[in-house]
Amino acid sequence: MDLICKFVFKNGEEIGESIDVFDGYLIVKRAGDFFGIPLSSIKDDGEKITISDFDEVEGKRIGEKWIAEKSKPISIEELEKYGFGKE
Numbered sequence: 001m002d003l004i005c006k007f008v009f010k011n012g013e014e015i016g017e018s019i020d021v022f023d024g025y026l027i028v029k030r031a032g033d034f035f036g037i038p039l040s041s042i043k044d045d046g047e048k049i050t051i052s053d054f055d056e057v058e059g060k061r062i063g064e065k066w067i068a069e070k071s072k073p074i075s076i077e078e079l080e081k082y083g084f085g086k087e
Contacts, residue, residue: 003042008049018049022066025059026051036062 006018008028016030025036026049041054 010051034063035059
């Protein structure tokens with residue numbers, strides 16, 4: 001089941017786009033916000049994702065945790081390890 005880069009709907013309304021799976025949550029981007037939706041609250045029909053009710057306060061906390069862990073700067077050494085920065 002591929003959950004990334006799909007539009008996410010709740011009650012027939014588009015609420016954002018899925019961008020990652022993190023610690024049992026689907027990370028959804030809506031405008032400039034990120035939030036996590038428990039995988040148990042999603043249904044994927046192959047083209048779009050539909051979600052049921054979930055704890056939105058917890059979802060926002062998970063989104064902030066995802067940002068903190070996924071948006072860390074990369075060191076020059078890490079870039080070089082993957083072949084970037086070498087001539």
